[in-house]
Amino acid sequence: MYKALNSKNEPFSDELGGNKKSEPPYQKKFAVVNPCRMCQPMGAVQALLGIEGAMPLIHGSQGCSTYMRFQLCRHFREPVNVSSTSLSEGTVVYGGEENLIKALETIKIQYNPTLIGVTSSCLTETIGDDVEGIIKKFRESYLKNHGEKFPPVVSISTPSYSGSHVEGYDKTIVSLLENLTLPPESEHDPDMINLIPGNLSPADVEEIKELIKLMEINGIIFTDNSESLNAPLTGSVEFLPSRGITLDEIRQAANSKITLTLSQHASSGGKLLNKRFGVPHAILPLPIGLENTDKFIETLSSLNYVENIPPTLERDRGRLLDGMVDSQAYTHEQRLAIYGDPDLVTGLVSFVVELGMEPSIIATGTKSNQFQEDIKKITAKTSYDPVVINGGDLYDLHQQVKKTGADLLMGNSYGGRIAVAEDIPLVRVGFPIFDRVGAQRICILGYKGGLSLLDQLTNTIIQYYYDEAGYEL
Ligand code: SF4
Structure with missing residues (x-):
């Protein structure tokens, strides 16, 4: 269960959704309304898609892999393959071993991947399939029957009810290193x-x-x-990540x-x-x-004991500084509601504080004490006392925007409805972004990425608060 906290670690939202004395508050504590996070296997699949020739395999029902493919395709606008062991009512009762083995064999025959990453799902975690044991047994019998090794298979335990895509990504990296990395030479x-x-x-x-x-x-x-x-358009469709x-x-x-x-x-x-x-x-x-x-x-x-920073980097840093000075008149003290993954939000808060903006509402769907501490540290340098929603949802965010107000929203496309309802602009960053093109080209890291984000922020403010107010061009 989440608790929305302010920067002093105190609950902030006792009255959320309620009409004070006339109506009892809307008791949403036992439900999530519009989650601000993705499911665990989604993070695992994203990590696997950055491995040359790898195929993600969701051990679960078809809906899980369809949902992930759908989200990934509409964000990256690339064909993405996510296979499934396609469990049914029968396999839920008797276990998914047979389906998992069939899926591994089919993937090998059809795609011959360099690696198969098997991620579990809510369903298979609940029925308790021993995924690692099944894979081990299958690989042994494959070697015996075919006289050659089956491609490497790593299994990742990703029950979505106990974590988000952030944990899914982390667990995938661990599984890759644990199973594949050799001792140093x-x-x-x-x-x-x-x-x-x-x-x-x-x-x-x-x-x-x-x-x-x-x-x-x-x-x-x-x-x-x-x-x-x-990927560039080449006329051929890649079924596995080619790079x-x-x-x-x-x-x-x-x-x-x-x-x-x-x-x-x-x-x-x-x-x-x-x-x-x-x-x-x-x-x-x-x-x-x-x-x-x-x-x-x-x-x-x-x-690398590099004493002098390369001139290109010095130049890019100088350009970012120049941009910050140019934009300062527009960005100064603008109040932002920022939401998304904890690391992304922490980085964004740090940047907007550098810009003299006020991150008045800071939210993440992945509950984390580290996040709370990091935000406290960054905002301690300012005179602001932001509301921190740690492990909340977009409902909490919306209620807080109504309560405290914000000039801009910053986060993924799911904040679009809040932006429309509250008549404030949304600067799109994070995942997923499905109501605009070019999500795969959004760069916010480094000096160059920072400058591009700054321009986007400033131009949004100009367009929304100056152009629409009848500012003379
Ligand atoms: S939350 Fe669970 S059931 Fe839903 S898509 Fe993710 S793994 Fe599948």
Whole structure:
């Protein structure tokens, strides 16, 4: 059960939806109205789609994979394959072993993937299928019968009732490293790092890759959807991700000199590599805005002993600063309601505070103490006392927007209805974005991404509050 808290960790919404004395408050504590998060396997599938030649397989009913394909296709506007073990009433009673084995065999024959990622679902977690045991038995009998090994299969336990897509992504990285990564060969490779960025848009992953390259570092990205989910039109349809992190790279991850995780909530993979193979691990905030990007670049430069930051980066940083000065008259003290994944929201709050804006409502659907602490730390530098909705839903967000007011909303497309109802603009970031094109090209990371987000924010304010107010052009 969630509790909506303000920045002092106190409940804030006793009267939510109620009409004070005349009506009892709407008791929604036992239900979620318009969730502000996705289901666990969705995060797992997104991570798997950044692996070259991998096929996600949902062990559950067909509806789960249809829902995920639907969300992914309308966000990325790419053909996305998500297979299913297609459970029915009978398999719910007798177990899904037969379906899982048939699905593995069919996928191998039809697609011959480099890897199959089996993610469980609410249904199979509830009936208690031993997915790992079934896979192990199947692989042994396949080797015996065919005289060759079946492609690698990793299983990821993703019951949606005990976590969101954020945990799904994290668990997938852990499963990949746990099952595939080999012990280090000798010394760590001085030029190689592992980078766990969290669930990002292809354009943001591309920007991270670009920054690493500029700092003369080679990175293994867990996982790299920059090309698989933002592919050029070539006339042929790819049934499996044709680019992304390779199996060999995953196997070699213990040779890297460090793992950098850009997410407080997807850090288990880095911790595992550290514990098992002694690979040093550092967690950084997502490089959104000036301070966080500076921190990222400083860390990269310390790893590679680069004394002078490349001129391109100096220029891009200067351009972001210039943009901040140019926009200041419009952005200053504008009140924002920001919602989405905890790491994304934390990064956005940090950036808008740098812009002199006021994040008055800060919400995430994935409950997290770390999130609460991070937000407290960032807003402690300001005179604002924002309402923090930690583990709430869009109903809570809407009620709070009605109560406290906001000039702008910032988050995924699901906030569109709140924007219309309250007559405020929505700046679209995060996942999913289905009511606009180009979600896969939205870049908000690094200096360049920050500038693009700043322009979008400022132009939205100008269009909404100046043009519509009859401002003379
Ligand atoms: S929440 Fe559960 S039942 Fe619904 S799509 Fe996700 S895994 Fe399937």
